[in-house]
């Protein structure tokens with residue numbers, strides 16, 4: 001039950017961000033709010049998505065990495081990357097946070 005649902009969500013997101021599919025060049029549609037403070041390659045107010053991917057790929061248990069990312073995305077975070085803090089992203093649902101966490105972990109890293 002879970003897998004087809006996830007697949008549908010991914011299709012919907014790919015359709016939303018069409019013509020470009022979910023790709024490293026173009027953050028998916030639901031990430032639009034995030035890119036006020038984040039970019040893929042360079043640190044802005046917040047760390048670059050690729051840097052985040054690199055750090056969390058280092059965690060041996062991918063489920064744990066995804067769980068931590070999801071928690072930070074939903075609740076915000078501070079003290080992990082620098083002095084700035086990320087406020088809670090209240091407009092993001094749990095399901096979206098899960099997808100974003102998976103997307104981050106799927107990014108290629110240097």
Ligand code: HEC
Nearest residue numbers: 034037045046072073077078079080081082084085086089
């Ligand atoms: C107002 C600016 C701002 C917005 C908007 C924002 N972030 Fe952040 N984000 C930050 C900052 C600053 C940090 C570093 C916080 C720290 O040092 O712990 C951060 C850290 C993170 C981290 C790493 C957290 C960790 O536990 O290591 C992730 C993942 C992340 N942001 C994802 C997102 C996503 C996804 C969105 C959109 C839903 C988003 N951010 C929106 C500023 C922002």
